[in-house]
Each structure stands twice: as structure tokens, then as C-alpha cells.
Amino acid sequence: xxxxxxxxxWLDERTGWRGAARSWVDHPAVGGGPWARAMGxxxxxxxxxxxxxxxxxxxxYAPSPQGAWASVAFxxxxxxxxxxxxxxxYWAAQAxxxxxxxxxLHGAFMAAYRKPGEIGWWxxxxxxxxxxxxxxxxxxxxxxxxxxxxxxxxxxxIGLAPVIGGWLQRMMSGGAELGAIGLARLYxxxxxxxxxxxxxxxxxxRALALRASAAAPDAGGATVGDRVAPGVLIASxxxxxxxxxxCATHGAPLDAPADPLSDYPARPEWFLMPMFALRxxxxxxxxxxxxxxxxxxxxxxxAALPFLDRGKGRCARVIAPVIGIFVGAGLLALGAIRHxxxxxxxxxxxxxxxxxxxxxxxxxxxxxxxxxxxxxVRRDPELHGRDLFDRHCASCHVxxxxxxxxxxxxxxxxxxxxxxxxxxxxxxxxxxxxxxxxPYKGQMPSVDxxxxxxxxxxxxxxxxxxxxxxxxxxxxxxxxxxxxxxxGAPADHEDAVRARGEKIVSDHCTSCHLYKGEGDDxxxxxxxxxxxxxxxxxxxxxxxxxxxxxxxxxKALDAAMKKHMPRFDGDLSAADVEVVARWTQEHARxxxxxxxxxxxxxx
Amino acid sequence: xxDQTKGGRRGALKTLAALGGAVGCASLAIPVTRFVLAPESxxxxxxxxxxxxxxxSLAEGEPKRVALVADHRDAWTLEKHVELGAAWLEKRGGAVxxxxxxxxxxxxxxxxxxxxxxxxxxxxxSSFGADGxxxxxxxxxxxxxxxxxxxxxxxxxxxRRFRQGIPEKEPVG
Numbered sequence: 029x030x031x032x033x034x035x036x037x038w039l040d041e042r043t044g045w046r047g048a049a050r051s052w053v054d055h056p057a058v059g060g061g062p063w064a065r066a067m068g069x070x071x072x073x074x075x076x077x078x079x080x081x082x083x084x085x086x087x088x089y090a091p092s093p094q095g096a097w098a099s100v101a102f103x104x105x106x107x108x109x110x111x112x113x114x115x116x117x118y119w120a121a122q123a124x125x126x127x128x129x130x131x132x133l134h135g136a137f138m139a140a141y142r143k144p145g146e147i148g149w150w151x152x153x154x155x156x157x158x159x160x161x162x163x164x165x166x167x168x169x170x171x172x173x174x175x176x177x178x179x180x181x182x183x184x185x186i187g188l189a190p191v192i193g194g195w196l197q198r199m200m201s202g203g204a205e206l207g208a209i210g211l212a213r214l215y216x217x218x219x220x221x222x223x224x225x226x227x228x229x230x231x232x233x234r235a236l237a238l239r240a241s242a243a244a245p246d247a248g249g250a251t252v253g254d255r256v257a258p259g260v261l262i263a264s265x266x267x268x269x270x271x272x273x274x275c276a277t278h279g280a281p282l283d284a285p286a287d288p289l290s291d292y293p294a295r296p297e298w299f300l301m302p303m304f305a306l307r308x309x310x311x312x313x314x315x316x317x318x319x320x321x322x323x324x325x326x327x328x329x330x331a332a333l334p335f336l337d338r339g340k341g342r343c344a345r346v347i348a349p350v351i352g353i354f355v356g357a358g359l360l361a362l363g364a365i366r367h368x369x370x371x372x373x374x375x376x377x378x379x380x381x382x383x384x385x386x387x388x389x390x391x392x393x394x395x396x397x398x399x400x401x402x403x404x405v406r407r408d409p410e411l412h413g414r415d416l417f418d419r420h421c422a423s424c425h426v427x428x429x430x431x432x433x434x435x436x437x438x439x440x441x442x443x444x445x446x447x448x449x450x451x452x453x454x455x456x457x458x459x460x461x462x463x464x465x466x467p468y469k470g471q472m473p474s475v476d477x478x479x480x481x482x483x484x485x486x487x488x489x490x491x492x493x494x495x496x497x498x499x500x501x502x503x504x505x506x507x508x509x510x511x512x513x514x515x516g517a518p519a520d521h522e523d524a525v526r527a528r529g530e531k532i533v534s535d536h537c538t539s540c541h542l543y544k545g546e547g548d549d550x551x552x553x554x555x556x557x558x559x560x561x562x563x564x565x566x567x568x569x570x571x572x573x574x575x576x577x578x579x580x581x582x583k584a585l586d587a588a589m590k591k592h593m594p595r596f597d598g599d600l601s602a603a604d605v606e607v608v609a610r611w612t613q614e615h616a617r618x619x620x621x622x623x624x625x626x627x628x629x630x631x
Numbered sequence: 632x633x634d635q636t637k638g639g640r641r642g643a644l645k646t647l648a649a650l651g652g653a654v655g656c657a658s659l660a661i662p663v664t665r666f667v668l669a670p671e672s673x674x675x676x677x678x679x680x681x682x683x684x685x686x687x688s689l690a691e692g693e694p695k696r697v698a699l700v701a702d703h704r705d706a707w708t709l710e711k712h713v714e715l716g717a718a719w720l721e722k723r724g725g726a727v728x729x730x731x732x733x734x735x736x737x738x739x740x741x742x743x744x745x746x747x748x749x750x751x752x753x754x755x756x757s758s759f760g761a762d763g764x765x766x767x768x769x770x771x772x773x774x775x776x777x778x779x780x781x782x783x784x785x786x787x788x789x790x791r792r793f794r795q796g797i798p799e800k801e802p803v804g
Binding site: 271 | 645646648649651652653654655656658659661662663664665666667669702704706707708709710711
């Protein structure tokens with residue numbers, strides 16, 4: 029390729045690049061054994077991989093609270109090669125932290141901090157510090173539950189630092205709480221400031237090592253090839269290992285979008301677990317010792333090693349605390365992880381978070397609204413409805429595993445709106461799972477069971493004459509909440525049953541109830557509207573305001589009705605009411621009632 | 632002599648190691664390239680049928696500019712009911728004709744000609760006839776006609792984008 033050589037010559041004449049390039053690779057062998065050189069190559073590979081994958085990932089990332097999670101999810105689930113890039117970037121970051129920590133340990137054992145190695149030692153510590161800072165800032169970028177909550181807790185710990193704590197926290201969070209400015213600041217730190225400082229520290233370390241080896245007698249014999257070949261081989265092994273880890277773990281983790289209102293079981297990244305465990309050992313006002321002073325003393329000890337050990341021989345008393353720091357950190361982290369593994373409450377919360385992560389990921393593929401991923405979560409019954417029910421409804425109602433069956437005062441919603449539930453309900457409205465524990469006890473008569481207060485001989489006519497009629501009412505009412513039936517389902521064999529049910533309801537039930545706005549001949553203003561009963565619209569109206577004419581009507585909020593259902597249109601937004609109504613309606617129908625007390629149906 | 636052979640063998644081994652290593656490192660290029668080239672396979676040229684105005688709202692032989700409103704997907708964002716673009720609709724007898732408002736030259740918005748029938752692009756002075764045909768100016772082709780059909784009294788327009796600046800009408804995406 030004479031043309032290429034000519035261009036090279038032309039450039040060299042003007043820039044002298046060949047000499048510069050040669051001096052970069054062709055230098056006396058740097059001190060340290062093959063082990064140290066392999067470590068150096070591995071560190072350089074990780075930094076290179078992080079730079080390359082990081083740059084590419086940046087091209088698909090939006091650093092805003094609205095866009096961050098959505099763009100990362102898009103990279104993870106939609107963009108081709110995206111999950112691999114994220115995974116390799118994530119694992120290269122973890123590897124860099126481990127390698128930097130090993131480098132510190134190695135340096136401590138070799139007493140590399142002794143004169144004239146002090147500066148090099150501090151640079152080694154700085155590399156570890158920057159690698160950890162990159163882990164922390166990078167963890168926030170997906171703006172998911174994991175990263176967001178960890179940063180919130182860490183921000184508050186920083187806020188406790190004396191004098192400048194509060195100021196520092198506000199500077200990092202971008203205000204009173206972690207928000208758009210905080211994300212943009214930490215993003216800038218992660219992609220620009222810290223990488224420049226890291227590369228600067230690595231280059232300075234290299235220059236110092238070269239200076240030291242130039243002063244030492246030449247090891248001799250090592251050619252450029254001797255140094256480059258093993259380096260490239262190690263780089264390739266590192267890259268393969270990163271791919272392996274990525275595939276084994278399905279890439280980097282991505283939790284559900286950050287939700288400040290959720291009850292997320294926040295945990296720091298693994299490398300901060302020692303501090304998480306340490307905090308638990310200090311109580312009350314001493315907490316700051318666990319979160320900051322003890323870790324600060326450990327870091328300070330490592331930094332002060334050049335002053336603590338000026339001796340020539342190996343000094344076990346100086347090295348012992350170093351071992352203590354690393355072993356102690358490891359044991360603390362392992363202890364905390366073991367504690368979590370045995371904590372049923374944590375495991376349950378974690379499992380819930382994993383389900384939400386999965387659901388949110390699936391949902392994101394359909395597209396995220398411009399208002400952001402949190403808006404997507406808040407509009408989804410599966411992701412948000414259950415939480416809302418748990419927080420606002422489960423103190424009185426029971427549905428599935430939510431709510432306490434012993435303490436529930438309102439209707440149990442397992443199977444609510446289905447034929448079996450309705451049949452059992454109209455047969456025995458005062459059963460504990462229906463009105464038995466609430467203000468409506470005694471208000472609704474059974475359609476076919478003799479009231480207990482009727483004297484044995486007294487005349488009494490049941491509203492329905494047969495089990496078939498009772499069934500017909502239930503079938504008719506169940507269809508009220510059934511979206512399919514509402515939309516005009518094709519005629520089937522149940523049509524006649526439904527029609528029979530409608531006739532009975534119109535003839536008998538409307539003496540108290542409303543049906544399509546008509547009825548309540550006795551003026552009770554209490555028995556609910558039955559048209560659309562247990563449909564999404566009915567549920568929505570009832571949650572917003574039980575005293576609405578479409579549901580339980582005027583008396584629903586009467587002070588005399590002790591422990592009545594409150595209206596939620598003040599506490600919850602219209603969107604939240606919609607979401608919890610959808611979730612409740614759907615899940616009530618999916619959940620089969622558990623027998624409690626006595627059998628729910630029949631005698 | 633023996634030493635030299637050994638050195639030669641070691642040299643070959645080193646070259647092999649370096650080459651193998653380079654190939655290993657180059658495997659990173661696979662996800663990088665796929666990620667960077669992902670927009671190439673992306674859609675965005677439309678091709679969906681969009682419901683517009685009632686056919687009764689169009690006057691015979693009079694072009695009307697209507698917004699094409701539909702869901703817009705931009706990478707991860709899904710925006711509901713936004714204006715994706717606009718089209719000129721004109722009723723002629725029983726049929727409704729539609730032209731994209733995007734000038735085939737360099738993509739400016741085409742308006743009505745100020746004098747007489749036809750259309751006019753204010754950016755580079757391309758003018759088009761009443762049937763969208765090219766009259767004067769730099770536009771390389773006629774206005775891009777869009778397919779239409781009627782459904783329940785409404786005009787449905789097939790929304791598409793076409794490459795600008797070439798004589799052929801070539802859909803994008």
C-alpha cells in the first residue's frame with residue numbers, strides 16, 4: 029500500500045506522529061510482574077468497553093424524568109443489540125470496580141504506597157473512587173425504582189453531613205428533591221466529567237510507572253509484540269467474559285419506572301451494601317457513624333498509608349487494617365444479603381417489584397405517553413390499580429390476598445358481580461362476607477329465606493318462588509356488569525333466563541331498588557341502582573361518590589350509616605378512580621370466593 | 632540456531648494470540664453496529680388509513696386542507712391523536728381526490744395558488760395545476776396523490792410520506 033505510506037509520510041513530515049506513536053508503545057518494560065500487567069490490560073479493556081458502549085448507549089438515551097426510563101426500556105426491549113450493549117456496559121462497570129479494588133489490595137500488599145510511590149497510590153485510590161462514583165451516577169440513569177430510590181436514600185445520607193450536607197444534597201439533587209436537574213447533573217457527571225477524570229488518573233498513573241521504570245535498570249528483551257500480544261489476548265478474554273455475564277443474566281437489570289409514591293423495598297447496589305449493613309449497627313443519632321464516619325475513616329486510612337508506614341520492611345500492623353477493611357466490607361455485605369434472603373417481607377416486596385418491572389417492560393413496548401413512563405404506570409390497572417386498592421380500599425374490603433378478612437367491615441369482593449356471588453348474596457345479604465359487618469346489615473331482605481324475626485306461624489311470602497328464579501336474578505344482574513353482554517352479545521340459551529331475571533327484578537326488587545332510574549316505590553333512597561350493577565362504569569361512579577344516583581344513592585353517606593363507604597373523588601384523581609375501578613371490577617370477577625364462616629350459598 | 636527457531640515459533644504464537652484477541656474484541660462491533668444502524672429498518676412512512684372529515688363538508692371542485700390526525704409513534708413515545716400532517720381534499724363527482732401537502736421538491740407545505748386553480752409552494756415557487764400536475768418551478772414531480780375511500784360518510788385518506796427531490800414517487804419507510 030504505497031499510497032497509504034505516502035500519506036503517512038506526508039503527515040509525519042508535518043506532525044511527527046510516528047515518533048509520538050512509537051514512544052507510546054515502545055518504552056522500557058513497566059515494573060511489576062505479569063500479574064500486574066494483566067490487571068492493567070484488563071482495566072484498560074474495561075475502560076475502553078465502557079467508553080464505546082457508553083457512547084453508543086448515549087445515542088438512544090433521553091436524560092429527563094419523562095424520557096429516561098422509556099428510552100432505556102426502548103434500548104432494552106426494542107432496539108436491536110440494545111440489551112447486549114446495556115448488559116456489557118453494566119458488567120464492564122462492575123468488573124472495573126472489582127479490578128480497581130483488587131489493584132488497591134495488591135498495592136497495599138506490595139507496599140506500593142511507599143516513597144516514591146505515594147502519588148501513584150493515591151491515583152489508584154482515586155480510580156477506585158471514580159469507578160464507584162460511576163456506578164452510583166450510572167445507576168440513576170434508567171430512572172427506575174432501583175436506581176431512583178437508592179439515590180434518594182444516599183442523597184439524604186449526604187444531607188446529614190455536618191455544615192455542608194444540606195447544601196451538597198441540594199446541589200446534587202437539583203433542588204429540594206431528586207428531579208430533572210438532578211438527573212441532568214448526574215448524567216453530565218457520568219458521561220463527561222468522571223470519565224475525563226478517570227482517564228486523566230489512568231494516564232497519570234501510566235506516566236508515573238514509566239518514569240519509575242526508566243529509572244530502574246532495563247528489564248531488556250521485551251519487544252513491542254511481547255507487550256501487545258498478551259494485552260490483546262487479555263482484552264479479548266475480558267470482552268468474552270462480559271458477553272458471558274450479560275447472556276447469563278439477560279443483560280442489565282431494569283426495574284419499573286421510578287415512582288415516588290410507591291412502597292419500594294429500596295436497597296443500594298452491591299458495592300454499597302457494606303454501608304447499608306453498617307448503618308444498622310448504629311442507632312439513633314449515632315446513625316451518621318455507620319453511614320459516613322466509619323466508611324470515611326476506612327477511606328482515610330487507605331489514603332494515609334504513605335504516612336503511616338515509612339518503614340522499609342513489611343509491616344503487618346499497617347496491612348492488617350487494610351485486610352480488615354476489605355474483609356469487613358465483604359462480610360457486612362454478605363450478612364445484609366443473607367438477612368434479606370431470609371426476610372419474607374422483603375422477598376414478598378421484591379417479588380412484587382419484579383412483577384411490576386416485567387409488566388412495565390411489556391407495556392413500554394406499546395409506546396410510552398409523552399408525559400412519561402410514570403404516567404404509563406399510573407394509567408395501567410395492573411400496575412397501579414392493585415396499589416390503589418391496597419392503599420384505599422383494603423382497610424374495609426377484601427379482594428384476593430388484599431385486605432384482612434378478620435377486620436373487613438365491608439363486602440368481600442372475591443367474585444363480586446359473578447352469578448355464584450350474586451346468588452349467595454340475594455339469598456343471605458347479612459352473611460359476614462356481604463353486609464353482615466357493615467352499615468347495611470338488616471337493610472336488605474333475603475329474596476327467599478324466611479326472616480329470623482318472623483314468628484314461626486306468621487304469614488310470609490318469599491320474593492322468589494324457586495331456586496331457578498333466584499338463579500335467573502343472579503344471571504340477569506351478572507350480565508349488568510358484563511361488558512360483553514352490555515355491548516349486545518349474540519343471543520344464547522341464557523337469554524331467556526336473563527329476561528326472566530329482568531322481569532323479577534322489575535316486579536319485585538324495584539320496590540326498594542332503582543332499575544334504569546325507576547323504582548324505589550317506598551322511598552328508601554338507600555338501595556342501589558341495579559342497571560349496570562358491578563360494571564366498570566358503576567364501580568367508577570360508586571368509588572367516586574357512593575351517594576350518586578347511579579349507585580348507592582342519597583343515604584349512602586348518611587352519618588347514621590356508621591362506617592359507610594366514603595367518597596373518593598376528593599382523595600383520588602379521576603384517572604386514579606378509573607384505574608382502581610377497572611382493576612377492582614376485573615379482579616373481583618376473576619377471584620373465586622373463599623368459603624368463610626358458613627358456606628356462601630344454599631342451606 | 633535453536634534459540635532462533637524458538638523465537639520464531641513464539642513469534643508466530645504471539646501473532647496468533649494477537650489476531651485471536653483482536654477478533655474477540657471485534658465481536659463488540661456486532662451489537663454496536665446493530666444498535667447504530669437500527670434506524671435504517673425503522674418505519675415512519677405511514678401507510679395507515681386515517682379518518683378525516685365528512686364527505687358532505689367538501690364542496691364540489693373546491694380543494695380543502697384537512698389535518699390528518701392519528702396516533703404518532705416516535706421511538707419510545709406514543710402520542711395519541713396528534714396531527715401527523717395534512718392533505719388537500721377535493722370532491723369531484725362521486726370521488727374524493729387527495730394530495731399530500733408536502734411539496735415533492737424539498738418538503739415545504741404546499742398551499743393554494745393565489746390566482747386561479749391549482750397549488751403553489753411558497754419556498755421555491757413550484758406551482759401545480761388543479762389536478763396536482765407540475766406546472767413551473769423546481770419540483771421534480773407532480774403533487775403526491777394519496778389514496779382515499781369513503782366509509783360511513785367520512786373520507787379516509789391513506790397517509791404516506793414520499794422521498795423528496797426525485798422524479799419518482801417513492802414511499803419512505
